[in-house]
Amino acid sequence: MTIKEYQQVVNEWINSIGVRYYSELTNTAILMEEVGEVARIMARRYGDQSFKESDKEIDLADEMADVLFVLICLANQTDIDLTEALQKNLDKKTKRDAERHKNNEKLK
Numbered sequence: 001m002t003i004k005e006y007q008q009v010v011n012e013w014i015n016s017i018g019v020r021y022y023s024e025l026t027n028t029a030i031l032m033e034e035v036g037e038v039a040r041i042m043a044r045r046y047g048d049q050s051f052k053e054s055d056k057e058i059d060l061a062d063e064m065a066d067v068l069f070v071l072i073c074l075a076n077q078t079d080i081d082l083t084e085a086l087q088k089n090l091d092k093k094t095k096r097d098a099e100r101h102k103n104n105e106k107l108k
Helices: 003-016 024-045 060-077 082-096
Strands: none
Touching (some): 024 060
């Protein structure tokens, strides 16, 4: 599924099952919550923190999908075509960082 198609699927889901979009501010707060859940897993799985017994069954992929879902909701609400935005962003990074990372001693 392309990002554009997923934006359409999310819009259809929101308007049928979700009833309506939450406000942009509410969705921004929800996005921060979801990113925090990903950070919590990362800190425990790949960082120095240990899992609580209740955290051991949390699915990283599912939490990342939650982040993407809410981000797509915000994109839909603000009329952003994420396919176009991602391509522009990659073009910007490619131009800006053409030599930067190759010359970064920390990456060698």
